[in-house]
Amino acid sequence: MKKRNMILLSAAAAAALTxxxxxxxxxxxxxxAVNLLTPGGVNTSITESxxxxxxxxxxxxxxxTVAIMNNGPNDCYVRAAAYFSESDMEELCxxxxxTGHWRYDGGWWYYDDILETGETTSPLFxxxxxxxxxxxxxxxxxxxxxxQESRQAAGSTNAFDAWGGK
Amino acid sequence: MSANSxxxxxxxxxxxxxxxxxxxxxxxxxxxxxxxxxxxxxxxTSVSTTQHIETGVIEIDLREKAGGNTDxxxxxxxxxxxxxTIENVYEIVNKGCPCYVRASCSxxxxxxELEIYGIPDEWVYNPADGYYxxxxxxxxxxxxxFFEGFxxxxxFPQDNENMAIELNVFAQAVQAxxxxxxxxxxxxxxxxxxxxxxxxxxxSVSGRILGNGALRVTYLGGAEQLFVNRNDLxxxxxxVMPGDVFEQTVSLKNTGGKAVDLxxxxxxxxxxxxxxxxxxxxxxxxxxxxxxIYQGPLTGRSLEGRAAAALLGTVMPGGTGTLTFSLDxxxxxxxxxSLNASEVRWIFAAETIERNITTVYSGKNPNTGxxxxxxxxxxxxxxxxxxxxxxxIKKRRRSY
Numbered sequence: 001m002k003k004r005n006m007i008l009l010s011a012a013a014a015a016a017l018t019x020x021x022x023x024x025x026x027x028x029x030x031x032x033a034v035n036l037l038t039p040g041g042v043n044t045s046i047t048e049s050x051x052x053x054x055x056x057x058x059x060x061x062x063x064x065t066v067a068i069m070n071n072g073p074n075d076c077y078v079r080a081a082a083y084f085s086e087s088d089m090e091e092l093c094x095x096x097x098x099t100g101h102w103r104y105d106g107g108w109w110y111y112d113d114i115l116e117t118g119e120t121t122s123p124l125f126x127x128x129x130x131x132x133x134x135x136x137x138x139x140x141x142x143x144x145x146x147x148q149e150s151r152q153a154a155g156s157t158n159a160f161d162a163w164g165g166k
Numbered sequence: 167m168s169a170n171s172x173x174x175x176x177x178x179x180x181x182x183x184x185x186x187x188x189x190x191x192x193x194x195x196x197x198x199x200x201x202x203x204x205x206x207x208x209x210x211t212s213v214s215t216t217q218h219i220e221t222g223v224i225e226i227d228l229r230e231k232a233g234g235n236t237d238x239x240x241x242x243x244x245x246x247x248x249x250x251t252i253e254n255v256y257e258i259v260n261k262g263c264p265c266y267v268r269a270s271c272s273x274x275x276x277x278x279e280l281e282i283y284g285i286p287d288e289w290v291y292n293p294a295d296g297y298y299x300x301x302x303x304x305x306x307x308x309x310x311x312f313f314e315g316f317x318x319x320x321x322f323p324q325d326n327e328n329m330a331i332e333l334n335v336f337a338q339a340v341q342a343x344x345x346x347x348x349x350x351x352x353x354x355x356x357x358x359x360x361x362x363x364x365x366x367x368x369x370s371v372s373g374r375i376l377g378n379g380a381l382r383v384t385y386l387g388g389a390e391q392l393f394v395n396r397n398d399l400x401x402x403x404x405x406v407m408p409g410d411v412f413e414q415t416v417s418l419k420n421t422g423g424k425a426v427d428l429x430x431x432x433x434x435x436x437x438x439x440x441x442x443x444x445x446x447x448x449x450x451x452x453x454x455x456x457x458x459i460y461q462g463p464l465t466g467r468s469l470e471g472r473a474a475a476a477l478l479g480t481v482m483p484g485g486t487g488t489l490t491f492s493l494d495x496x497x498x499x500x501x502x503x504s505l506n507a508s509e510v511r512w513i514f515a516a517e518t519i520e521r522n523i524t525t526v527y528s529g530k531n532p533n534t535g536x537x538x539x540x541x542x543x544x545x546x547x548x549x550x551x552x553x554x555x556x557x558x559i560k561k562r563r564r565s566y
Contacts, residue, residue, distance in 0.1 A: 040245025041327035
C-alpha cells in the first residue's frame, strides 16, 4: 500500500512539474519590421528624328538624330551600333558619330557617362552624308538599323566594364 | 480602582486575624491577588516597514537602418539589381530588463536567392525553427546588430521589375532571469508563448538605487521601543521577474532586561492581483528551532491587523532570533503583470513580559507560549485553597 501511495505521489509530482513547465509564461516581447523591396531593372529605348529623303543625291546630308533614352528605374550604361542595310551604301556614306561622348570598340559605340533614369544620351550621330563623289546611278535607297543595349550602372565603373571589357 | 491599590487593601486585610465565616473569601481573595501579582503584564510597542514590490518588463525595439542612414529615419530602399549588395542594417535595442533574443528574417520571394550577410558571431542559427539565437544576455540599454544587409545574386532575373518583395524581420525576447535557453535543443526556448509587451507608460529599469545589508528589528530595553534599521525589508530587491525566489533573514534582538514577545502582522492593500500571486513564507526562530509562521499570498490577509498577529516567539533579555522571509514569484506570470508596482506594510510588535508587578494589562492576553509560571500559579492556588480549608475546619472545631 505504501509503495502504491509513493507511486501515486511520484505521478502527481511529475504531472505537477510537467504542468508548470507547460504553463510557464515569463515576461517577453516581440517586434517586427517589414521592408518592401522592389526588383530593379534597366529599360532603354532609341529616340530618333528622321525624315525619309527617298533616294538621296550625291553629297546630300540626311538629317537623322539617334540617341538612347533611359526609361527604367535604374541608372545604366549604354552601347549602340548602326548597321546599313546595304553594304555598298555604307561605303558611300559618312556618319558623323559623336566621338566626344561615344567611344568605339569592337563594333559598338559605348556611351561614356552613366545614363541616369529619365535621361537621354547625347546623340550618337545627327546626320548621314552621301559622298559627293558617289556616282548617282550607284546610289539607292537603304536603311540604317540602330541597335542598343544597356546594363545597370551599379557594380560597374564605366561602360566597358559593364560589358566585361577593358 | 487600580490593581495596585487593591493589592494594598488586601495586604492590610491579610494582617487581621481570621476568626469568622468570611475566612474562606478573604483567604481566596488574598490568593487571587497574589496570583495577579505574579502573572506577567504587558506593555506593547510596534514598528512598521513597507515593502515595495515592482515587477520588471521585457521590451525590445527592432530598428532598421536602411541604405546606411544611421539616424534611424525612414529611407527608401534601393532597387534590387543583380549582383548588388543592399546595405540594410537591423538592430535590436533592449529597453527593458536583461533578456535573451532570437530573430528571423525571410523574403516573400526569392527567399533562397537573397542572402543576408553581416551576422555577428554571437548569433547561432537553428535550422529546426528558423530562428537566429543571440547567445548572450542582452542587458538593459544594449544594442546589437542582427545583420548588415543582403546580397542579390548576379543571376537575379530582371523580369520581376514590378514585383513587390517583402523582407520580414522578427525579433523576440524573453527574460534572462530564471530562464536559460537550451541551444543544443531543436527548440532552445521550449514551447513558451511570446507576447507583445505593448508598453505605453514611461519607466526606467536602470535608475533604481538599492540598499545593502539585512533588516534588524531591535527591542531597545532602555527606550522600551522597537526599532528597525530601514524601511524596506528586501532592500536589495530588484525588479521582480517570474520565477524569482528571494529570501531575506531579519535579525531579531532584545537589548532590554525583560523578555519580549514579538508579533508580526500586516496592513493589506485593498485589491492587489500581483501580491495575491506572489507567495510569502515566514519562518521564525527565537531559540527553539525554526517554526513556520505563515505561508500564503504576499498580501498576508490572514495576518491582517493586530488581532490576527502571529507570534514570532519570545526573545529573552539580551537574546536574539531570526525571521526568514521567502518570496516566490510564479513563473506563470504573463506580461499583464509587468511594470506592476505595489507595496505591503508589515508591522512588528513587541510586548514586554514583566513579573511581580501588579499593573494589569487590560487588553487581550496574547498567547505567549511561555508556560513557565503556570506551576507557580497552581501551587499558590492550592496553598490558598488549603489555607481557606484549614481556616474553615479550625472554625468548625472551635464551634464544637
